[in-house]
Amino acid sequence: MMSLDVIVIGSGIGGLTAGALLARYGKKVLICESHTIAGGAAHSFSRRGFHFDSGPSFYCGLGNKFPSLNPLKQVLDVLGESLEVIPYDPLGHYHFPEGTFPVYSNLQKYRQEVAQVTPQGAQELERFEQRLLSLYDCLKDIPTIALRADWQLIPILISRCFPALLKLLPQINIINSSVGDVMDREVSDPWVRRLIDLECFLLSGLKAHGTIAPEVAFMLGERTRVGVEYPVGGSGAIVDALIRGFQRWGGELWVGTHVEQILVKSGKVIGVKLRKGEIIKAPIVISNATIWDTYGKLLKPEDLPRTYREEALKTPAIExxxxxxxxxxxxxxxxxxxxxxxxxxxxxxxxxxxxxxxxxxxxxxxxxxxxxxxxxxxxxxxxxxxxxxxxxxxxxxxxxxxxxxxxxxxxxxxxxxxxxxxxxxxxxxxxxxxxxxxQGTYGAAIAAGKGMFPGCHTPISGLYRVGDSTMPGIGVPAVAASGILCANTLK
Ligand SMILES: Cc1cc2nc3c(=O)[nH]c(=O)nc-3n(C[C@H](O)[C@H](O)[C@H](O)COP(=O)(O)OP(=O)(O)OC[C@H]3O[C@@H](n4cnc5c(N)ncnc54)[C@H](O)[C@@H]3O)c2cc1C
Known part of the structure; x- marks a missing residue:
């Protein structure tokens, strides 16, 4: 066994992006995946010639046609990988008891459809979208791939993103608010309010008042400006591209390798113990398991400060x-x-x-x-x-x-x-x-205004976390961003 710099527990998109970037930065990285198929919620599986996505199938900005803000695409670019994608529009049909309604990436077409149901609501929706798209226009000048989760972020922001930060100043209120607050200001039509609640629910698992505005601004901006697309080969093709990039830069992936315990000595991580009994040592361990699994199962209670552990395990979970x-x-x-x-x-x-x-x-x-x-x-x-x-x-x-x-x-x-x-x-x-x-949860139910997703640091020196119970939250682009933040912090 080579001497390792980093062990990543789990090959979800969060673990793969963190591991692959660290391999690209020259670290010796091993990813241990419990399942025999990599990818976590985004893995594909096959039965009798049918190839299924186990979870996500809705993607924006993965192709090469337009510059993309999608953090996953930015990681693939750094790794020298690309995906073949199939663009489509309408991006979906919403079937309400009163009828079926097509949803277009093209905002004008989308509003025309809404206007057939509620002309007043369509005008309100336009104002709502403009508010969020102006936020997207400011956020898009801050490249996620350059961000990190420590004090060194400040010089990066000042040197690389100063004009974008100035542009963001007037948006400071909306950045911290929920989409529900924006909706309350701009939209009174009950039909459009339900539509916005539905779109937020599909994105974050929470309705508009629980979903942060930048998340929806990002989704709306990407699907409008870049478009919606499906990766040829399904979500497994994304996982395969990340693994290819990871391995090309020297990373090693072990599937069917369940980590039983994170080993800690004198407040410092020293490695992991596998279910098979083997002990693997590394000075850095990154857990892609959820907050409840990492703190509740992979660590011993005494490894963490008691109140920290209790608070973390109280994090509400979506069903x-x-x-x-x-x-x-x-x-x-x-x-x-x-x-x-x-x-x-x-x-x-x-x-x-x-x-x-x-x-x-x-x-x-x-x-x-x-x-x-x-x-x-x-x-x-x-x-x-x-x-x-x-x-x-x-x-x-x-x-x-x-x-x-x-x-x-x-x-x-x-x-x-x-x-x-x-x-x-x-x-x-x-x-x-x-x-x-x-509990098979979709992720942490941390509602806008009621708390923030924790960052990648933990109280244990050398132990980090990535994935959908860390900043910025649930969804493939978000967990890719969590992988970037963690990897850049450890660069
Ligand atoms: C049904 C469904 C539909 C979705 N649709 C979309 C969508 O259309 N678009 C979108 O952007 N997002 C969607 N999402 C959300 C998105 O898929 C997830 O937020 C994201 O994939 C989670 O990635 P992750 O890296 O946090 O963790 P996970 O995918 O949960 O990966 C964690 C990995 O760690 C492994 N692991 C855990 N414990 C251990 C251990 N002890 N030892 C070794 N390995 C371990 C697990 O086996 C797993 O592979 C959907 C999710 C679901 C469930």
Missing amino acids: SFMHLHLGIKADGLEELTGHHVVVHDSKQDIAKPGNTCMISIPSVWDCNLAPEGYHVVHAYTLEAYEGWQKDEKYEDKKREKAQFLYCALEKVIPDIRQRITLELIGTPLTHSHFLRRF
Whole structure:
């Protein structure tokens, strides 16, 4: 075994970006991944010729056509990797009980659609979007790839981003506020307010008042200015590109390698102990496991200050998911589009488990994801972890809960049940098992104004964290940014 500078626990996008950048900066890096497939929430898996995304399928700014703000693309550029992507618009269809509504990246087309439902609301939406796009225009001059999470950020910002910082000054209020605050100022139309809540929920798992304004500004700016696109080969192609870049710069990835414990001596990290019993030493360990898994399972309680540990473990978690992964016959579905969101009941909270269902059919863009004449379908909805156990009722409960997803799919493909050739139903237990995540959570429910995502530092010298329970939060671009911040801090 070579002598290591860094061990990364987990090959989610956060772990891969941190590990790959550090390898690029000349460090000897080993990534230990518990699962036999790398990528965490973004891994792809195959069954009988169908290639499924396990999680994310909505991406902006990964191709080479336009300069992109996406931190993941910036990492790929540094690694010398690129992705083939397929652009598409409309980016999705929202199915409300009162009707179906296409969502376009092109803002004018989007507003025209909104105006057909509510002309007043469309004008309010325009004002809301302008507020957020002006924030995006300031943020875009600050390159994420240059940022770090320590005091050395200050000289970087002053020397490289001074004009951008000046431009940001008038935006200081909105940077710290929730999108809900911006919405309250600009939008009174209830239909458009629900639309904004829905878009925030899809992005952060929280509605407008829980989602920070820069996150939505970034999403809106990227999808409007750069466009929405799907990577050829699915989310696994992103993971593969990061691994290629990582290995090209000398990094080593071990899959099927579960880390049992982070080893700490006299307040300093000294390495990790694998489930197989082996001890691997390194002066730096980066955990890509969640905050609950890192502090609750991988460290001994006495390794952390008691109150720090207790506070960290109290971080609220967003619920887990029910999943349906289907292989279906494609005949007669030539007009099918790839992304759909179904809200079953407008009177119920959109965040209520089962009420909002997300559907992705990526084989409409990349036909190689399914055998000829078939499509791959992934549908998912929030579902609480509590109450799920592998007992005699498990199979029935699983089928029953999957009905929300089937009913949603019937809005898009009415005869879906007759088309199925492969069916995989996933519960919160499946999600937590394959993703090695505490209670299968989507991530930390840190609402705007109620707290901030913690940075990459920990109280233990040499131990760092990346991923969706660190700054800036949930989502592939965000966790790539967390990897950049950590790697640059350790450069
Ligand atoms: C259903 C779903 C749909 C989504 N859709 C989108 C989308 O369209 N667009 C978007 O941008 N984002 C989306 N997201 C969010 C995004 O996928 C995640 O925020 C992001 O991928 C999380 O990355 P991460 O690096 O934080 O951690 P993870 O992906 O959780 O990776 C952590 C890794 O660490 C490994 N690990 C944990 N413990 C150990 C251990 N002890 N030893 C070794 N390895 C360990 C795990 O196996 C895992 O591989 C979606 C998420 C889900 C679940």
